[in-house]
Amino acid sequence: MTQLFDLPTWSQLLSAAMTVLLCGLIGFEREYHDKAAGIRTNVLVGIGSWLFTMVSFYGYKAATGLADGWDPSRIAAQVVSGIGFIGAGVIFVHRDNVRGLTTAAGIWVSAAIGMSAACELFSLSMLTALLYFLVVLGIAPLAHRLTRRQRHATIRLTYRNGKGSLRSSLLELEREGFDPQVVSSRNVEAGSGSMVAVEIRVQGNIAADMVSALARIDGVKDAELLPEDEE
Template identity: 45%
Template sequence: MLSNLDMVGRLLAAALLGSVIGFERERLVWAAGMRTHMLVCVGSCLLMIVSAFGFSDILGRPNVTLDPSRVAAQVVSGIGFLGAGTILLRGEVVKGLTTAASLWAVAAIGLAAGGGLYVPAIATTVIVLAILAGMKPIEERYRARRQRHDLRVVARHGLLTTERLRILAGPCAGKLRQIVIRQGTSDDRDEITLCLVHVDRGALDALTERLRRHEGVESVEAIERTSIGRDAGGE
């Protein structure tokens, strides 16, 4: 049986490790921030302590066995409800997957701390923090290179042909993946969609401005897509 001091030490260790990961989420102003991660980690730690040491008074009695892994298994599956609460659907993009995953990882860290596995708990905290903070710039650079932008143009019918649009695109001509020209609801207007990939914001803004200034163009709307061929799971 653990001493009270040992139990408190494990709970404090869980709170500290959970706060380290929670701080990274708090920095990005996500709903599940420092307090949520600390609570999950401390709660998981306490459940593990109860599971492993809370029934010591009945051990040794006839026909009584103890399986500490049962509570841990329930924590792993039960944390899903809290993770689901952090996942939001904003338009066509799912947000909160990373935060939900961090809560699930923090629950495991709490279980490890509750079981006295300090080295794995600390190592996992460092690894999770490195994934959340260190991998984000790499991920953003990768997504930026695969970013897709659509320009929706309404212009006088027959004014902007495919060849004319490529000339207007200028430096962005090589970034044009698709050009779709449809006759609008009115016979004297065309609705044009330009799909561009691997284009930086400055070049896109310049192209948008050139199109808007072109004679016969009524409107230009820029629509930013997430990644080519898929929607991205946000933080």
């Protein structure tokens, strides 16, 4: 049997510190972009995966002194599949768009970094973190700019009911080559008369002067372009 309160080795301390640092950086990037899983979540996922991997590879042998018949990959394999439950918790649908996929993938990467650091694969841990930031901060924004024409834009229109403002707005968008779709509608409080707020989705870019033109339609109180949803 192993002695109680065995001190961790220097390599174990180094791997734990690297896990906290790299996973903390991933969490900071998510928190900086105001996402659900920030520094705490990613660091906890990382060090939890680190400890599970340590137990998987060294715990059984240290506790029993026997290694025969023990598959050291059993616990580590469960971490890979089990981390999906945490990632699924940050994925949700908003305005017909799936959001949270990048955050969920970041959690999965944090788990992988914790496991690789526990195996003292330090260079692979740092490379993985580097590739994460390269993709999220470099490649993804570039791809977003290149594919912006294929993305959707959403306009929130507030108008006075009974003046045909919505129909006029949809016709104006169609004349400009868009295929507008009303995705939501609700009544809003107004001092006099009935006001309605709708969200209209179109494919492609909407220029500022187009939004201004909608705001000048008779009966329209306000027209604004909503920010695009991010993962």
